[in-house]
Amino acid sequence: GENVEQHPSTLSVQEGDSAVIKCTYSDSASNYFPWYKQELGKGPQLIIDIRSNVGEKKDQRIAVTLNKTAKHFSLHITETQPEDSAVYFCAALSNFGNEKLTFGTGTRLTIIP
């Protein structure tokens, strides 16, 4: 089955600096890669996603890049703000046979004012 590894597990950055979170996946059949943000006391919320036929996608201060050959994808947050502090999860969806969505172990991002 799919295995998704996420690094780092914790990340602290100065407000205004950039943050990068990286994930690798094992199943070459995976073709959809979402990122979820979980604020304290809440459920995860989708913030951006990318499909396997696209190399990069941006939405204001966040961007995701995908390298299918190397089987890794990354979340980039620029000009970080205090409200970016949260736990971020990457995931990979495989459509081979039954759909299977596998999450990474999460990254706790702390923005230092």
Added chain:
Amino acid sequence: EAQVTQNPRYLITVTGKKLTVTCSQNMNHEYMSWYRQDPGLGLRQIYYSMNVEVTDKGDVPEGYKVSRKEKRNFPLILESPSPNQTSLYFCASSGATQETQYFGPGTRLLVL
């Protein structure tokens, strides 16, 4: 307002006492899932359902049951809870695929 609701939000119980956590969505979604979240392990899928009367095991189904008698509801049943089921549980729903999942607010369960 489109949402996924879970009840209860917090639950303390004892080993062996059957419990049910309810989940309901108002978005007419086909897919519904249950996850547990544990420190260092991320989100792990317990069970999922592609539609009414169709359920399948996720990665960690042992000790849990689900049912999908109506499209909007997907209860999680612990027939005989054990301390290793102490966790934070999330219900989620999505449309025709497991893309763009909407999560509920979570249920924190403590089994003594």
